[in-house]
Amino acid sequence: xxxxxxxxxxxxxxxxxxxxxxxxxxxxxxxxxxxxxxxxxxxxxxxxxxxxxxxxxxxxxxxxxxxxxxxxxxxxxxxxxxxxxxxxxxxxxxxxxxxxxxxxxxxxxxxxxxxxxxxxxxxxxxxxxxxxxxxxxxxxxxxxxxxxxxxxxxxxxxxx
Amino acid sequence: xxxxxxxxxxxxxxxxxxxxxxxxxxxxxxxxxxxxxxxxxxxxxxxxxxxxxxxxxxxxxxxxxxxxxxxxxxxxxxxxxxxxxxxxxxxxxxxxxxxxxxxxxxxxxxxxxxxxxxxxxxxxxxxxxxxxxxxxxxxxxxxxxxxxxxxxxxxxxxxxxxxxxxxxxxxxxxxxxxxxxxxxxxxxxxxxxxxxxxxxxxxxxxxxxxxxxxxxxxxxxxxxxxxxxxxxxxxxxxxxxxxxxxxxxxxxxxxxxxxxxxxxxxxxxxxxxxxxxxxxxxxxxxxxxxxxxxxxxxxxxxxxxxxxxxxxxxxxxxxxxxxxxxxxxxxxxxxxxxxxxxxxxxxxxxxxxxxxxxx
Numbered sequence: 001x002x003x004x005x006x007x008x009x010x011x012x013x014x015x016x017x018x019x020x021x022x023x024x025x026x027x028x029x030x031x032x033x034x035x036x037x038x039x040x041x042x043x044x045x046x047x048x049x050x051x052x053x054x055x056x057x058x059x060x061x062x063x064x065x066x067x068x069x070x071x072x073x074x075x076x077x078x079x080x081x082x083x084x085x086x087x088x089x090x091x092x093x094x095x096x097x098x099x100x101x102x103x104x105x106x107x108x109x110x111x112x113x114x115x116x117x118x119x120x121x122x123x124x125x126x127x128x129x130x131x132x133x134x135x136x137x138x139x140x141x142x143x144x145x146x147x148x149x150x151x152x153x154x155x156x157x158x159x160x
Numbered sequence: 161x162x163x164x165x166x167x168x169x170x171x172x173x174x175x176x177x178x179x180x181x182x183x184x185x186x187x188x189x190x191x192x193x194x195x196x197x198x199x200x201x202x203x204x205x206x207x208x209x210x211x212x213x214x215x216x217x218x219x220x221x222x223x224x225x226x227x228x229x230x231x232x233x234x235x236x237x238x239x240x241x242x243x244x245x246x247x248x249x250x251x252x253x254x255x256x257x258x259x260x261x262x263x264x265x266x267x268x269x270x271x272x273x274x275x276x277x278x279x280x281x282x283x284x285x286x287x288x289x290x291x292x293x294x295x296x297x298x299x300x301x302x303x304x305x306x307x308x309x310x311x312x313x314x315x316x317x318x319x320x321x322x323x324x325x326x327x328x329x330x331x332x333x334x335x336x337x338x339x340x341x342x343x344x345x346x347x348x349x350x351x352x353x354x355x356x357x358x359x360x361x362x363x364x365x366x367x368x369x370x371x372x373x374x375x376x377x378x379x380x381x382x383x384x385x386x387x388x389x390x391x392x393x394x395x396x397x398x399x400x401x402x403x404x405x406x407x408x409x410x411x412x413x414x415x416x417x418x419x420x421x422x423x424x425x426x427x428x429x430x431x432x433x434x435x436x437x438x439x440x441x442x443x444x445x446x447x448x449x450x451x452x453x454x455x456x457x458x459x460x461x462x463x464x465x466x467x468x469x470x471x472x473x474x475x476x477x478x479x480x481x482x483x484x485x486x487x488x489x490x491x492x493x494x495x496x497x498x499x500x501x502x503x504x505x506x507x508x509x510x511x512x513x514x515x516x517x518x519x
Contacts, residue, residue, distance in 0.1 A: 034410075041242035045218060048240040 057081030060159055067155035075111035080157065084108050085146065086118070087155060088129055097146040097157045098132045104139040118143070185395035191377045192390040198267035199375055200405040205264050207406040208257035209363070211413065212295075215250035216352070225348035227341040229304040230427045237424050248417040254296060256413060258443050261289050269501045272485075273376035279482040281373065284366040286479055291359050293443060298351040300441065304344050309428030310438055312339050312347075318451070321464045338430065437519050446508045447471055449515035478504060 059081045067087060070076050076087045077100065086100040088111055098118070102109050107122035111129060117136075118127040126136035132143035149156040173179050190199065222240055224232040236243035265285060268274060274282035301312045316339070320330035335342030381389060392398055440448045447467075454467035477500075485497040 041245055042218065044241040045243060045246055046221065048243070051241075 053082045057083065062157045064155045064157065066153060068150050068153065073113050075113075078157075080146070085157070086111060087148065087157065090130065094130070095148045095150055095155070096130060096132070097148045098127075099144040099146075101143075102139060103134065103141040103143065104137070109143070182395070185399070186393055188374075188394035189391035190375050190394055190398040191381065192392050193377065193381050195267075195271060195378055195381075198263075198271065200402060201260055201264035201267055202370070203402045204405055204409050205257055205260040206363075206367075207409055208253050208260055208413075209359075211253040211410075212250065212257060213356075215246055215253065218246045219250055220352060223302065223348075225302070225341075225345045229302060229341070229344045233303040233305075234424060244421050245417060248420075248422040249413060251422040252416045252420075253413050254299065255441075255443075256409070256416075258292060258296065260409075261292060262443075265289060266501065266505060268376075269481075270498065271376060271378040272497070273378075274482040275376070275485070276482070278369070278373050278376055281366065281369045282482050283479065284362055284369065288359065288362055288366060291355055291362070295351065295355050295359070296441065296443060298347040298355065301339070301344060301347045302351065303424065304341075304428050305425035306428050306432065306435055307425055307438065309339055310434050311440055312343065314440070315444070318464070318468065321461055321468070323465075339428075439515070439519055442512065445515040446511040449511040449518070452515075452518070453511075474504065474507075 062078065062080050062085075064076070064078055064087065067076055067078075070087070070089050072089050072093060073091045074089060076089075078085055078087060080099070084100040085097060086109070087095070087097045089095055091113075100109050101107075102120040102122065102125050104120065104123055104125050107120050109118050109120045109125070109127065112119050116129065118129050118132070119125065120127075120137070120139070124137040125134065125139040127133060127139065127143050128135050132145045134140070134142050145160060146157045147160050149158075169178070190196075219236065222232060222236050222243065223229075233247070236247055238244070268282065268285065297312075297315060301308045312334075316330045316334055319333070320326045322329065331337060333343075333346075334340075335346050377389070439445065450471060451464055451467040454463040454470075457463060458466055481497065481500075
């Protein structure tokens with residue numbers, strides 16, 4: 001690569017420019033090494049919490065202790081990895097769990113048993129509380145749903 | 161390839177006047193003589209200050225003052241990737257900055273660069289040194305480990321020993337009768353807001369004065385006829401050499417910070433006795449030893465009072481130097497001022513070494 005850049009200049013104006021070109025390249029290369037040696041630690045330093053969170057959100061299953069006792073017709077907010085999620089115990093004794101982040105612009109949604117849907121206060125998004133399907137307002141996609149397994153003393157929530 | 165950068169430069173130049181700055185920098189010269197080496201130390205101090213700012217801002221991203229101070233520094237040191245390195249670089253560059261400022265100050269002293277019209281250069285420089293020491297003292301507490309706790313405790317006993325107002329000054333600085341989370345919180349405010357707000361404008365004035373009056377030459381150079389004095393252009397010659405010195409400083413810092421990572425120590429505990437061999441940082445060692453000696457020579461608070469008075473008097477004399485060093489003002493060698501400089505340097509070195517030997 002040195003030769004490629006140095007040769008045309010050397011041909012143009014003799015040895016002097018070739019040497020100068022080489023020097024410029026060498027200074028540039030050393031400068032790039034310094035920039036990398038400083039930039040990499042600084043990047044890793046600043047990215048540390050994001051990387052730790054990525055490791056945390058790699059969880060496959062969450063066990064919610066005593067969640068089997070929440071009354072029918074109510075919801076329980078919990079963390080799946082680092083994200084908010086929602087476990088709903090419906091009045092007909094069915095159980096569902098959804099990612100509680102609105103697919104529109106990321107606000108946390110809430111279960112509204114009176115109106116019979118999941119709603120987002122930010123921009124009026126609405127979801128079906130049994131399937132997570134987007135049924136009103138701006139959300140473009142349904143809420144991601146989890147697999148729910150109710151046991152005595154705990155509810156297991158896992159990725160679908 | 162040739163056209164676009166030129167026209168971009170021309171576009172910027174028309175709007176920002178870059179050529180004027182460049183023409184000025186090329187016209188400006190720096191004296192060249194056998195003591196020129198000492199001209200780089202102000203620049204090195206400046207570079208280390210810039211590193212302090214950068215690494216300080218990085219630490220600010222994770223540091224939490226108050227009751228969680230130690231825990232947050234523990235996280236920075238052991239959990240955040242390269243956090244140990246950022247912290248180590250901040251501590252080491254702070255220490256190196258003080259070394260560079262001391263070298264700069266004594267070189268200015270022995271080159272008699274404080275003479276008319278450069279008095280304010282001397283005064284702003286001394287003020288910057290004192291602020292740097294307060295930076296050091298306040299930053300030292302922030303990890304809230306045992307050493308920091310006792311260093312701050314002892315340091316604040318010194319104003320506390322002043323008659324009448326001493327105790328209330330100490331309590332005000334501490335935020336209570338003991339070094340606590342309140343102390344950390346206010347030292348943090350001092351360290352990252354108050355001190356930079358004072359330091360940066362003062363540094364601006366200091367640099368402006370250097371630009372305004374140019375580099376001073378020592379009397380030995382002044383004695384030479386004008387034709388025998390040599391100079392180099394500020395740009396690019398001096399700037400390149402300056403940058404080379406910065407690069408050396410950066411490499412020294414990188415080796416120290418990576419090879420000798422700054423220790424975290426144990427969390428401060430009010431009920432734990434002071435660890436054996438505890439001592440202040442090297443830049444307070446001299447005053448520490450003087451106070452210790454005076455305490456041994458005179459009974460009770462008299463010794464400490466005498467030590468404080470002596471140190472303050474020395475500092476005032478040092479500060480007022482440009483006003484009474486009249487023989488060198490008229491271009492003579494001013495032996496008396498030189499001896500005063502050697503005395504000051506000698507006292508600092510001897511008491512510092514004595515302090516370390518006594519540990």
